[in-house]
Amino acid sequence: MALYSEKVMDHFLNPRNVGVIEDADGIGEVGNAKCGDIMKIYLKIDDDVITDVKFETFGCGSAIASSSMATELIKGKPVSQAKELTNKAVAEALDGLPAYKMHCSVLAEEAIRSALEDYETRKQA
Ligand code: FES
Numbered sequence: 001m002a003l004y005s006e007k008v009m010d011h012f013l014n015p016r017n018v019g020v021i022e023d024a025d026g027i028g029e030v031g032n033a034k035c036g037d038i039m040k041i042y043l044k045i046d047d048d049v050i051t052d053v054k055f056e057t058f059g060c061g062s063a064i065a066s067s068s069m070a071t072e073l074i075k076g077k078p079v080s081q082a083k084e085l086t087n088k089a090v091a092e093a094l095d096g097l098p099a100y101k102m103h104c105s106v107l108a109e110e111a112i113r114s115a116l117e118d119y120e121t122r123k124q125a
Contacts, residue, residue: 028114
């Protein structure tokens with residue numbers, strides 16, 4: 001069996017939503033101290049709905065595939081639903097990740113959570 005699913009390879013080779021949103025409503029950046037990978041998520045939010053999302057990931061193939069899939073999973077969704085996104089859901093949507101690569105999907109969950117927290121903080125300001 002191949003180590004990586006076709007979906008992982010597809011999202012790694014053709015990542016969706018790569019880039020920056022200049023006037024983002026929420027930005028989250030997280031890193032994994034062990035592997036040194038870094039993920040940044042930009043959110044555009046209107047009426048508590050995520051209308052656009054982009055990412056920049058300096059990391060391994062699984063981190064890039066996880067970022068790509070995670071952005072696809074929350075695009076067009078209400079903030080409340082995006083908050084519920086788990087790394088498990090990201091990995092499942094990718095048809096699985098090898099056990100030692102699960103932490104890459106955790107990075108995606110954390111980056112989105114951090115961007116949503118930034119959005120909430122800005123809203124209160
Ligand atoms: Fe660090 Fe994948 S090896 S995020």
